[in-house]
Amino acid sequence: MNTSFRTCSVTGLKIHSEAEKLIKINAVTSVVFLLVGGLMAILIAMTRWPAVHLLPEDLFYRFLTLHAIAMLVAWIIFMEMAILYFTSAVLLNSRLAVPKVAWLAYILMIGGAGIVAVTILLGKADVMFTSYPPLQADPMYYLGVILFAVGAILGCCVFFATLIVAKSEKTYEGSLPLVTFGAAAAAIIAIITLAHGAIIYVPTWLWSLGIIQHIDAPTYRLIFWGFGHSSQQINVCAMIAVWYLLGTLTVGSKPISQKLCRTAFVLYILFIDIASEHHLLVDPGLSPAHKSWNTGYFMHLAVLASMIHAFAVPASVEVALRKKGYTKGLFEWLKGAPWGNPAFSSLVFSMVGFGFLGGITGITFGTEQLSIISHNTWRITGHFHGTVVAGTTMAFMGLTYYVIPLIFRREYVAPKLASAQPYLFGIGMFLVSFSMMFVGGFGVPRRHWDITFTDAIFKVSFNPVVDIGMAVFGIGAILAVVGGAIFCLQAVATLLMGRKLA
Amino acid sequence: MSISVPETYWWKPVDREEKIWVTVALIWCIFITLMMPYWHFTGKQNPPWETYKIKPEQFEKLAADFIAKHKVGEDNGIPVVEPPPGGDAFLVASTWKFEPVLKLQKGQTYRLHVSSLDYQHGLSIFPINMNFMILPDYDYVLTITPTESGDYRIMCNEFCGIGHHNMVGKITVT
Incomplete structure (x- = not known):
């Protein structure tokens, strides 16, 4: 087993070489997908702007589908894998558990994302990110998404295994650092999300192969959004962990109240997925009681969590800057902030x-x-x-x-x-x-x-x-x-x- | 630091400022939660939920009978239909058109049945900007009372294939 470490000269953290390699490859892959998604972005944006109206209709819808997959799925989840490996192995001074599984996760994810991207570019999956049945894509499209999701689940498992390894090998004492805690919350949400993805994409894949005859449209919508929106809740949670991380790295801020910040992450785990329900509020079939219940107090407890972070992150930055001597009046700390640091x-x-x-x-x-x-x-x-x-x-x-x-x-x-x-x-x-x-x-x-609406029979x-x-x-x-x-x-x-x- | 193990006493009491903030936020969350059922009962407009399962062929037949019975003309090749006030009306979505054109009367209430014969479609009423989903196999009953006369458009706002952007229907209210 490869357990060579180097010590970071800036932070003093011990960095496991396998973890470092995996962080690098996932981060580079994610930036490549950002580049692909960005290229699609400018092409579709210049089509939607009627003054330019660049692309023909079929390419517009094709590139829009690829833009969403490249950005919402590939760029963000590859970066999240890098974040998971960083917050577990690096921040806990630990070795990464089972690097081989992490490499398998990477191969599945890159293979899946590649299959999806190629299928879309070949014009076999002009179905948008949502791929609502009965609109059907080539079976390879659904298979690619499934492979990617399985890879991402494995990546989350490596993260949890590393937490266990670090605890049992006593690489740290006491509680997890806040950023790692936040990343753990994101990983839990990721597993719930990806499970929804598997539940709905596997039958849809079988349907595209002709093995299953029918996919019920509202059932698909309900379960799909457990994946489609919840995948964005992984982002929210990971992003807020990154906010705390950036606060510390840029101005040396300390969380004001660890207790509250951690409670807020737990509230996310419990309640944020329910926000997915808001895609279904004008669908046939669901009762107002169902809608009010799910988007009512459950969702607002996740909102409360966001409100806690909305106070904690800026407040910790302010306190850190005031400690550096920017104490005049209400806003001198803002002037003293490192605005040139990207x-x-x-x-x-x-x-x-x-x-x-x-x-x-x-x-x-x-x-x-x-x-x-x-x-x-x-x-x-x-x-x-x-x-x-x-x-x-x-x-x-x-x-x-x-x-x-x-x-x-x-x-x-x-x-x-x-x-x-x-x-x-x-x-x-x-x-x-x-x-x-x-x-x-x-x-x-x-x-x-x-x-x-140039070609439509009725003008709008x-x-x-x-x-x-x-x-x-x-x-x-x-x-x-x-x-x-x-x-x-x-x-x-x-x-x-x-x-x-x- | 957020990247290091917290001090042993990280569960120490929360500061006063943060307590006030969280209390205000919690009260506000409870308030907006209570507003949801409150507004459902006191507001004058809710998304309808009356829905029936129906096969696309059955819906197409019901709509065809309705069109044949109440047809008053044609507009761009689409039948124009004047449903009986207070009665049922049908609107069929299919790639890439809405049928029929509906002629409604101001102040009258209609039970508008919408469904799709193929893909999922959107029902976006312009210019009042009201949006609903149209799903195949489901008859969604929108109970509507037009309050202003005029020419309305129905845009599809759910992607339904390459011709999706041309899917526009019409409602006139007199």
């Missing part, structure tokens, strides 16, 4: 974007009456670009700015560009998210190739202010994609050409 600015954009753009709007959709005016409009897309892109993606980008020097031990090739990158990407995504929600309020549908003419919203969206999308490209190119160039750190 990890810090990413953290701030992530918190503001997730909370104010994505989070609040998401909670409103959980009300059945408000779902009537928002379901499947672009308002929904705006909401999750606030949570997943402005929120999770920015947090993970911020983390990458530490992974590169600490794990890959390379110096950025363009540090000035790194400082500017979060601002470009963040402002771009805020414009994208906000404009999507704005025009969605006028009824502009999501997943739609032509909102000018939106309020002219929608044109302005679409232009703001287009400009925001260009800014964000430029910011995203700088991030990806910087990461790749640094890995290939960056000066080696001792």
Whole structure:
């Protein structure tokens, strides 16, 4: 068994070489998928902006499907695997348990994601991320998703096994660090989520092979969203663990109350998956009692958890900066914050974007009456670009700015560009998210190739202010994609050409 | 530090500021939770939940009979139908059209049955922006009372294949 370690010269942490390799390969793979998803993003954004209307209809829907898979599934879950290995083996000074299983997990995930991507690009799965039956994709599409999910479950198991190894080999004393605790919460949610994925994708795969005759549409929707939305709750939980991590790495913050922060993570495990119900509020069949119960107090206990983190993270940053001497008035600590550090600015954009753009709007959709005016409009897309892109993606980008020097031990090739990158990407995504929600309020549908309805038998003419919203969206999308490209190119160039750190 | 093992006494009492914050947040969460059933009973508009299982062929037949009985004209090749006020009306979604065009009267209540003959579709009523799902094998009954006259559009807002963006229907209210 390979148990060689090195000691990090910056943090003093002991790093297991197998864990390091796995963190590297998962992080690199995730950035490659971010690049693929980003390329798709600019193509579909420039199609939705009616002033440009770039792609033909079939390519638009195909690339939209690939964009969602590459971003929502591949970029984020590969990065989460890197986070799980980092928060278990590295933060606990432990060896990674069963590295062979972790490699098998990686192979299954990359194989699955590859099969899905190729099937989509071959035009055999123009079904969107949701793949609602009776719309059918090639069996390879469902098989790819299943392989990926099995791989991700194995990765979570390696994480839990490492926690056990660290405890029994006494690599640390006392309780888990908060970040590891948060990652454990994310891994528990991941297993619940991926189990839903298996429950619904296996019969759907058999149906696509002709072995099962029929998939009931509302049953699929109910179980699918246990996977489709809950997979984004893994992100929320992992993102908040990363917030605490970035707070510590950038300004040396300490959690204000470990007790509350940990309680909040437990509330996520217990209640956040129920938020998935809000996809079904205007579906046939479900009773108002069912809807109110599931999106009512259960969901709001998860909201309470978010409110706890919303206080704890900024407060700990403020306390840390005040301790550094920025004590004048109410806001001097804000002036003294390291705004040029891309990890810090990413953290701030992530918190503001997730909370104010994505989070609040998401909670409103959980009300059945408000779902009537928002379901499947672009308002929904705006909401999750606030949570997943402005929120999770920015947090993970911020983390990458530490992974590169600490794990890959390379110096950025363009540090000035790194400082500017979060601002470009963040402002771009805020414009994208906000404009999507704005025009969605006028009824502009999501997943739609032509909102000018040129070929439709009945014309629909939106309020002219929608044109302005679409232009703001287009400009925001260009800014964000430029910011995203700088991030990806910087990461790749640094890995290939960056000066080696001792 | 969030990345190191917490001090032995990490369960020490929560600070006053944080206690106030959590209390206010909890009260607000309870309030918005109670608003949900409250609004269901006092608000004037809820998503309907009356639903029946039905085979697509059966629904198509019911709708065809309804169209034949109440047809008053044609619009772009789609039959225009004036359902009896207070009665049942049918709207059929299929790739990529809505049938028929409905002529409704202001202030009258209709039981609008919607279902799909093939894929999942969306029912987005423009410009009032009301959105519902249309699923195959299920007859979703929307009890509606138009309150303003005018020309309305129905857009499909659930992806249903490459021609999805052309799927537009029409309702007129007089």
